[in-house]
Amino acid sequence: MNQPIVQSAGTSGNVTEFHLQEGAGISGMQPAGRMITDTDSGTFVYLLDDGERFVHVHFPEEIWPQMATAMQSGQTPVLSAGEHRLELMNFADELEMLVFNIEGNDNYGEAFSTAVEKAFSQILGA
Template identity: 40%
Template sequence: MSRKKVWLNQAAEINNELILKGEQTDKIGRLEPTGQVIVDSEELAFVYLAEEESEYTYLYLPDFIWPEIIDALNKKQTVKVHIGENEMELKQLEDELNDLVMNIEGNSNYGDAFVEKVESAFIKK
């Protein structure tokens, strides 16, 4: 299975939803949400997996847009991605992030820099 990457580096609140947009280098076809989020600790990003036919497209959520995502989830807003012709809801994003944050907290396996970023963004002291 090959993979494409899209860095979601723009966030805007529109009609009570958080819309994420990004830079794509590959042509992106019709995306379907998987409801899965993984970690790329070297890139300091969470990665939402989307399916496009028999391929995965990795939607990178870099640390600098986490505050907007956290704010939207706290407001119970839908988080969507707009890429090319696609408009897709990031289904199960909140549950996935909550599970990952619990696993990452204090866990040096993810790398100190990533753990520090996650803890400072997601964990209320």
């Protein structure tokens, strides 16, 4: 399976819902409650567990504003693919830890660090 990419996001009530690209499947997967970065592709990555391995769900830069909104809402966001939905446990805590770790840290690469600082400036400035 290819690594799924979040294609769009919206809100239902005050819960952010991230939508995977057409054809991506999350059936039988569980949220691992962990997030990492893929600086080569310039994405945040949420880990899903399919029972045998971790599946990396990529959140590209154009989705970051909705990630910031989800983080600030206090609600657990949802990942959807077709009729399947998963609550992304620990999403806000993991994202917040990464954002604050990336701020001013060029170990992630200057371009990635700068993009994160810009996208999450409201959170970093709070």
